[in-house]
Amino acid sequence: MAVLTEEQTMLRDMAREWADDESPVTAFRAMRNGAPATFYDPEAWRAQAEMGWASILVPEEQGGVGMGYLSLGLVLEQLGRNLAATPLAATAGATSAILIGGSDAQKAAWLPRIASGEIVATLALDEGPRFTGAAGTATVSGGKLSGTKEFVAEGDSAQLFVVSAADGLYLVEGGEGVTRAPRKLTDSRSHAQIRFDNAPAERLEGGEDLLTQVTDRAAIGIAAEMLGMAESAFAQTNDYLKTRVQFGQTLASFQALQHRMAKMFTELELMRSAVEAGLEAADSGRASISQEASLAKALANETLHLVSREMIQLHGGIGMTDEHDAGFYLKRARVLEQMWGNAAWHRDRFARLSGY
Amino acid sequence: MATAPEIDAPVHALDEFRTQVRDWLAEHFPPSLKGRDNAMSAVEGPTDEDAEQRAWREAMGATGWGVPTWPKEYGGGGLSRTEARILQEEMNRVGAWNPIGGMGVMMFGPTLLEYGSEEQKREHIPAIARGEVRWCQGYSEPGAGSDLASLQCFAEDHGDHYVVNGQKTWTSGGHWADKCFMLVRTDKTKKHEGITFLLCDMDTPGIEVKPIGLISGSSPFCETFFTDVKVPKANRVGREGEGWTIGKRLLQHERNSLSGGGSSAGRMFAGTPLAQIAKKYVGVDAEGRIADADLRTRIARHEMDMRSFMLTLRRSALEAKSNQGPSAATSIMKNVGARIMQERSELLIEIRGMAGLGWEGEGFEEDALKEVRHWLFGKAFSIYGGSTEIQNNVIAKRILGMLDHQ
Known part of the structure; x- marks a missing residue:
């Protein structure tokens, strides 16, 4: 665990x-x-907003608490443990764009x-089935944006979209000129194709790297x-191995399984370091945090991939039943592995940024 | 990062101490010694000491600063942790190296300070602090590696002394050591409780040492044979049967020093970046990327592994400082450190092709020849000090609470 302030410790404990x-x-x-229709529980989202979680990144001048990314990460981690269906991460993604590229008027x-928590906001960037980091082909003329964005998280309910066009990022309200088509993925969360047809759009300030900073x-x-x-998938698996008895012994007593768990535990420790370093980099005030972001996301992808696979395998048949939670972790894991860059994309970028 | 000084020393006193260290170093460490480290290392043998090196060792030995936090009454520096850090900073500033090292410092000394009798401490600790006596470790046996407690080397009770018969192996530096700390069996009817911790002089009649050749060539490791070797009972540390407890404590000191503990981790991975060597040997494509895409990906993977390992070392050091108690992260350090160093070596060999496999002689870069030996010796990283498999047992049982068959 990173070294936390008293405020952060309280926030984490409250979220947990x-x-x-x-x-x-x-x-x-x-x-x-x-x-x-929202693919999250609006009551639960309201409760989260009341606890101030939607305001973690927002400065005090705009009614937030300005606690930063490490604090946001503490909450997202706790919500992730139980697969809470919440638009918090998507909204925070859009919030970053406004914080970095918004004019005073846009921020206000x-x-x-x-x-x-009045509105859910989200990033609408990808135009294909995988993240490329490119701006895409949406066009803007006379303050109206046109284009189609795929697999937009919380696209079913978002009232504000941060949309990439060839010349920058734009704010588009979910209303006039915006058409949503749900895309039901394995994780049972909200994803949608969003068609923008001459939708009124306001440009965010920022050079070419705004898109990169935001993603x-x-x-x-x-x-x-x-x-x-x-962490939760791992802990649940460990608990199961200690209770399931075969051949008159708990599964936890078999060395072949002990070593697989030790290996996963090791990877989890490295993942935690990389993720916390990423959150700290986001709080550092540096514009470019691409290396840290790639390290965090690549390790997160690979470790969660491993743990979610092993969770099913080590649970055996019960892990394949819909009645068990293991499948939820597996399905959500694969969706998040694709979101904002798969492991190969981040390794490639890490290498490029390192000069090779 | 600002660290509060310890309560024993107000800030101005620490400033005075720094000045004192600086003056002392200016007087005793000649710049000509920079980079000419010949400390007794556990891995490489000692080199011949010239007059200048000898004077430096004696000067450090006289102050006790080679073992800065050991008690002054036994020849240590008697410094607080903060003072020791200041000493290290000042030494780094002028490139001064510590001439006092080896197994006596890293493993045996701290253990003897904890478990030794007053007489034993007075006899052995000052000599270690002065760098005058080299110690070797008699632990492993041909039949007792990971299962160390199954050791058989037997010490028979002969009144005022023991008579030791048996064989030890992987005795690092056995052929140049002056003394040996060893685990022997004094009771064949008990496993762990039948083990006793003894000290012996390596020139005692009946001790024979044979160096072990390794896949990397010559090595510091030896086989040591004991035939009717007389060891006075005064050389027993702790009680009869207490050897396993004392021996395990010593292994903790060993693991700490092997995992790098953070400060030496940076040095572990120092040197020319892999990618730079890869570009030279493999070439680049039109966009300046390493031409072999598969190799490029594996280098990136390795560097990310290394980066996250360094972050984990940093995290666990910070957590230890902020009173969150010992971090679970420390238990994985040895395994990950070993895997990263081994992977780096394998990549370096592969990058250079045949030129990376040179054994000796003309036609190879000096670095490449060194790297081959390092690659081969590095296979030890996941074996010694508790193999990767043993560490995984420890993680599973002690951290994850997975118990063995009942």
Whole structure:
């Protein structure tokens, strides 16, 4: 665990308590079964906003608490442990864009509404099935944006989109000229194709690297969620191995399994270091945190991939049943592995940034 | 980062101490000695000491600063941790190296300070602090490696002395050591409780040392044979049967020194970056990337592994400082450190192709020849000091609470 301030420790403990009491995996299961139009529980989101989580990145001038990325990561990690279906990470991604590229007027218009939880915001960047880091082909003329964005997280309910066009990032309200088509992925969360047809758009200030700055922070944010998922999937597997008896012995007593768990534990420790370093880099005030972001997301991808696979395998048949939670972790893991860059993309960029 | 000074020394006193160290170093460490480290190392043998090196060792030995935090009454520096850090900083500033080292300093000394009798401490600790006596470790046996407690080397009770018969192996530096600390069996009916910790002089009649050749060539490791070797009972540390407890404590000191503990981790990976060597040997594509895409990916993977390891070392040091108690992260350090150093060596060999496999002689870069030996010797990293498999057992049992068959 990173070294935390007293305030951060309280925030983390509060998030952990809330996730365990109010948002266990059964809450996610209920949402999956009920399939609300938002693909999250609006009551739960309201509760999160009341605790101030939507305002963690927002400065005090705009009604937030300005606690920064490490604090946000602590909350996302705790929510990730129990697979809480929440638009917090998506909204935080869009918040970064406004914080970095927004004019005073744009900040004043949007950040207070984000901080209070009144609106869900999200990034609408990808135009294909995988993240490329490119601006895409959407066009803007006369303040109207046109183009199609794929697999937009929380696209079913977002009221504000940060959209990439060839010449920069734009703010687009979910209303006039915006059409949503749900894309139901394995994780039962909200993803949608969003068509923009001459939608009124306001440009965010910032050079070519604004897109990179924003997606780096978004990648680090979901890496924190993935850390929580990986730790929980690992802990649940470890608990299961200690209770399941075969051949008259607990599975935990078999050395072949002990070593697989030791290996996963080792990778989890490295993942935690990389994710926390990414969050700290985002708080450092440096514009470019691409190396740290790639390290965090690549390790998060690989470690969660390993742990989510092993969770199923080590649970045996029960882990394949819908009744068990293991499948939820596996499905959500693969979606987050793709989001904001898969491991290969981040390794390639890490190498380029390192000059080879 | 600002660290609060310890309560024993107000800030101005620490400033005075720094000045004192600086003056002393200016007087005793000639710049000509920079980079000419010949400390007794556990891995490489000692080199011949010239007059200048000898004077430096004696000067450090006289102050006790080679073992800065050991008690002054036994020849140590008697410094607080903060003072020791200041000493290290000042030494780094002028490139001064510590001439006092070896197994006596890293493993045996701290253990003897904890478990030795007053007489034993007075006899052995000052000589270690002055760098005058070299110690070797008699632990492993041909039949007792990972299962060290199954050791058989037997010490028979003969009144005022023991008679030792048996064989030790992997005795690092056995052929140049003056003394040996060893684990012997004094009771064949008990496993762990039948083990006793003894000290013996390596020139005692009946001790025979044979160096072990390794895949990397010559090595500091030896086989040591004991035939009717007389060891006075005064040389027993602790009680009869207490050897396993004392021996395990010593292994903790060993593991600490092997995992690098953070400060030496940077040095572990120092040297020309892999990518630079790869570009030279493999070439680059039109965009300046290493031409072999598969190799490039594996280098990136390795460097990310290394980066996250360094971050983990830093994290666990910070956590230890901020009173969060010992971090679980420390238990993985040895395994990850070994895997990264071994992977780096394998990549370096592969990058250079045949030119990376030179054994000796003309036609090879000096670095490449060194690297081959390092690659081969490095296979030891995941074996010695508790193999990777043993560490995984420790992680599973002690941290994850996975118990063996009941």
